[in-house]
Amino acid sequence: MLAFSRLNWLQRITLILFVTVVLNWIGFAMTGYSLIGSDLFTILFIVFLVLLAITLVRPLVRKLVWRVRNRLLVTYFLIGVVPVVLIVIFVCIGFYMVLGQTANYLLKSEVERREGQVYSSAERLAEDVAAGTQRSSAGVPLTETIIRTGNRPSPGFPAWSMPGFRGIVMKADGSHFFAAHAAAGTGERYTEVFAYQKLDQHTLAELLPGLASVMLVTGENLTFKVGQYSNPKPTIMDSEDVAPPPAARGFWDFALESPMPHQARSMENGETGPEVFILQSRPSVILARLFSTLGSIAVVLGIFLLVIACAFLVVVIIGILFSTGLTRSLTRSVHDLYLGTKKVEAGDFSHRVPVRTKDQFSELATSFNNMTQRVERLIVEVKEKEKLESELEIARQVQAQLFPREVPKLKTLELTGVCHPARVVSGDYYDFIPLDSRSTALVIGDISGKGISAALLMASVQSSLHAQLTIGKNGGISTATLVSRLNRQLYENTPPEKYATFYCGLYDDQSGLLAYTNAGHLAPLLIRQQNVIRLESNGMAVGLFPEFPYEQNVLQLCEGDLLTAFTDGITETENANGEQFGEQRLSDLIVRYRERPLDEISRLVTDAVRNWASDIDMQDDTTIVLARRL
Helix, strand or coil: CHHHHCCCHHHHHHHHHHHHHHHHHHHHHHHCCCCCCHHHHHHHHHHHHHHHHHHHHHHHHHHHCCCHHHHHHHHHHHHHHHHHHHHHHHHHHHHHHHHHHHHHHHHHHHHHHHHHHHHHHHHHHHHHHHHCCCCCCCCCCCCEEEEEECCCCCCCCCCCCCCCCEEEEECCCCCEEEEEEEEECCHHHCEEEEEEEEECHHHHHHHCCCCCEEEEEECCCCEEECCEEECCCCEEEECCCCCCCCCCCCCCCCCEEEEEEEEEEECCCCCEEEEEEEEEECHHHHHHHHCCCCCCHHHHHHHHHHHHHHHHHHHHHHHHHHHHHHHHHHHHHHHHHHHHHHHHHCCCCCCCCCCCCCCHHHHHHHHHHHHHHHHHHHHHHHHHHHHHHHHHHHHHHHHHHHCCCCCCCCCCEEEEEEEECCCCCCCEEEEEEECCCCEEEEEEEEECCCCHHHHHHHHHHHHHHHHHHHHCCCCCCCHHHHHHHHHHHHHHHCCCCCCEEEEEEEEECCCCEEEEEEEECCCCEEEECCEEEECCCCCCCECCCCCCCCCCEEEECCCCCEEEEECHHHHCCECCCCCECHHHHHHHHHHHCCCCCHHHHHHHHHHHHHHHCCCHHHCCCEEEEEEEEC
């Protein structure tokens, strides 16, 4: 007990773990049973034993490196010899892994190609049966096919399989097949074909001929180690009798063995089981396959790589020689920079790092000093930017109130609209304004420019429009008169370069008539069944000329008609090749999803435009309004 009390905490824990491990070994040898967590105790004992060894060796290491010469020798060994050894080990391991994965990739590509051939043959056969014809060639020869037509059952057809399946299946007797499930036809002629091709030793030998010997190991609870296949009852299908592994070309041409796990489905119930393709090859044949296109250049390339490796060793030696003079200046410069960063961390931006030399370290110290001078200015700029961003956020919230909060509930018309600003605020505008119990105004506009100026002009247009519609509720107002007044107001109160395209429609909920005026805006699209009708523009953009004769058009909306109005941020968005999204893609998209809810249509359109855009930051405001006659 006295001796134990003299030990430190690390020595005590190590001794206790040692006694525990010894007692466990003795108990296991006598009874065959070990303690719960015995492996954990063993690992902890090893860890603490290493820590104890470090504490015992540390004084010896300190004494050994007390002299500067010895310390430099140790340093040069660590920065020169050790990295080279580690790099060689890394290259060897990486070389082995890359070659193994290359062989796996070639095998996987070949397996997928054969599965695709079986699927193509099954697809052709299904098309022939569905059409009642017979082609001269049905693709690769198949071991067996199972055909099911209509809803009639077919004996042996896998119930778990779905059309489009392709993969490897295994029967109860352990035989393997490339299998595929294809379908063709409709109604009574709907035909499904499940075809498979034998996967045996001969097939394995044909997968990578001349490159690798392929074995297929299958079974439950399969585990794999290089050179070992462990399983209670493993099934090994190999190609050694047909295509043995390539012969070695020298002592360096070591045996290369690589596993490629995959899942095979049971033919009876569709359950997957673990299997492993085992490839046995040589680096020489894999490299020859990789560099086969280079021809004689491959030899020159190998010599070139060898020269580079020798040059690398020379560079390492030169680096060790130069490290002696570099160590002092480097450590001193780093120390100065460390002190400078601590000063900056404490908030002292007046501290300056001393410039001791006339090399790159002096430039680094000068750059650090310049940085501290600018940090204070950057702090001020950041605060101003945060203030501006806060004001922009307030502007965004205010602008959000200008868009319709609620969509009018009409008996014969369903409405929705959405606007995505390119920046914080938008120059696009849309609105739904109820006039009375039977009339509602639908408007959409695009202000020239982006950002704050466009948003302010948009707010002016919104307020003017609401005022005019409020005044004209009782006496009625035409869209042409409304747009003319808006044009005059913008011309008189905005700079010459400011204008807006504008579309305004008045919908009668009882008659289904839509009276509209288009002032230079993109022509809205009317989807009537599968036809697309463009409502052409009939007027100049507002704000350019003081007097312009605008006209009102009247359109009768039929049941199921879908009216789509949008801004140029939808159609003029460009991809990486400079190609615009275009009106044709928009119309095709709306026709395809015309039966969907309006909110979903608008989301699909904006998502498609956003995915099309090559640079989101350069994208314009995107706004779309949808109206469907019920």
